[in-house]
Amino acid sequence: MRDIGGSKLGGILYSAHTKYGTMPSDRGRRNSVAAIARTAEVAKSAGVDLVLEVVNRFETNLLNTTAQGLEFIAATGSDHVRLHLDTFHMNIEEANPAAAIRLAGDKLGYFHIGESNRGYLGDGVIDFAGIFDALLDIGYERDVTFESFSGAVVDESLSLACAIWRDTWTESLPLARHAKAFIDLKVDEAARRRATNARP
Amino acid sequence: MRDIGGSKLGGILYSAHTKYGTMPSDRGRRNSVAAIARTAEVAKSAGVDLVLEVVNRFETNLLNTTAQGLEFIAATGSDHVRLHLDTFHMNIEEANPAAAIRLAGDKLGYFHIGESNRGYLGDGVIDFAGIFDALLDIGYERDVTFESFSGAVVDESLSLACAIWRDTWTESLPLARHAKAFIDLKVDEAARRRATNARP
Numbered sequence: 001m002r003d004i005g006g007s008k009l010g011g012i013l014y015s016a017h018t019k020y021g022t023m024p025s026d027r028g029r030r031n032s033v034a035a036i037a038r039t040a041e042v043a044k045s046a047g048v049d050l051v052l053e054v055v056n057r058f059e060t061n062l063l064n065t066t067a068q069g070l071e072f073i074a075a076t077g078s079d080h081v082r083l084h085l086d087t088f089h090m091n092i093e094e095a096n097p098a099a100a101i102r103l104a105g106d107k108l109g110y111f112h113i114g115e116s117n118r119g120y121l122g123d124g125v126i127d128f129a130g131i132f133d134a135l136l137d138i139g140y141e142r143d144v145t146f147e148s149f150s151g152a153v154v155d156e157s158l159s160l161a162c163a164i165w166r167d168t169w170t171e172s173l174p175l176a177r178h179a180k181a182f183i184d185l186k187v188d189e190a191a192r193r194r195a196t197n198a199r200p
Numbered sequence: 201m202r203d204i205g206g207s208k209l210g211g212i213l214y215s216a217h218t219k220y221g222t223m224p225s226d227r228g229r230r231n232s233v234a235a236i237a238r239t240a241e242v243a244k245s246a247g248v249d250l251v252l253e254v255v256n257r258f259e260t261n262l263l264n265t266t267a268q269g270l271e272f273i274a275a276t277g278s279d280h281v282r283l284h285l286d287t288f289h290m291n292i293e294e295a296n297p298a299a300a301i302r303l304a305g306d307k308l309g310y311f312h313i314g315e316s317n318r319g320y321l322g323d324g325v326i327d328f329a330g331i332f333d334a335l336l337d338i339g340y341e342r343d344v345t346f347e348s349f350s351g352a353v354v355d356e357s358l359s360l361a362c363a364i365w366r367d368t369w370t371e372s373l374p375l376a377r378h379a380k381a382f383i384d385l386k387v388d389e390a391a392r393r394r395a396t397n398a399r400p
Contacts, residue, residue, distance in 0.1 A: 163257035
């Protein structure tokens, strides 16, 4: 990562990216914590941030919620590991996605904006107003990345792992333009709500 | 089903209940349509309703949305096949769950109420007000069943298939009491909204 000029290493680094068929074991979790702790030291010395993606139950059996992620980070004993949260996964797992973002606070190191069906933003059930309010509340200033899937452009093995059986879109550019406008609008709205609330 | 005194046969009858690793094939879909069409004739003569559960992408690759389910039913050519919808799955797949219920209309034959994390109702993100408004709008009078999972009481193989790695509850009775009160309350609220709107 350092050698190709990258500054962040993220994703499901702590387990396989798969639908597990067994419960997580204590031994497996300890191995994972130890591996991430060692990797964090190397990453720190290389100037690369390490962020662990918390994903839904069908893509790992280890870290499905922010609370589990924070406990895992504490177990590594490292100050160089943060969480990568994603609204698609939070929509399945978190009792309250906005509260989960506030719980993560400064331990939130990377953020994925994705719709509940992984298609166009707004074409699903996610309450993005609450999400952006929470990001402003914690003073989040790291990356916000839009993620969406279509078999038309995504690598086949990743599409199969993510269970993309139907394409909600095929053209990347209109999708990306819409996502940028959507995110800019939602950030503006959240900032205005914040300013309105602050008025005496 | 007839011989044990049952009146409805439902679930993922049209494919395996699994995280598929391949795209659905045209041949597989045709086989499935033909098998359900034959089963529907037998079910009809036995006085048993046949309802197909539409589930999320990680539990089948064939019927993930109401629209797909309705198309599948049309392909069977049978008037004896209906859909079984479930709010947990709809929260992942439907662009608009309430609109999907209205789209199903009289083809909705069975309904599962489940929270987004499969735990206590209210302990997640699902907009149940919109769900119950839609059920009243289509005049739905068939079964409404609460579904929730915990490794403490659910069969192990089903828990693993459904990826239940953490238990959000362990005692069935308080869970069921809460669900009954929650559903009664939401139905009352929806009925009152409907009456309020109808006032001239």
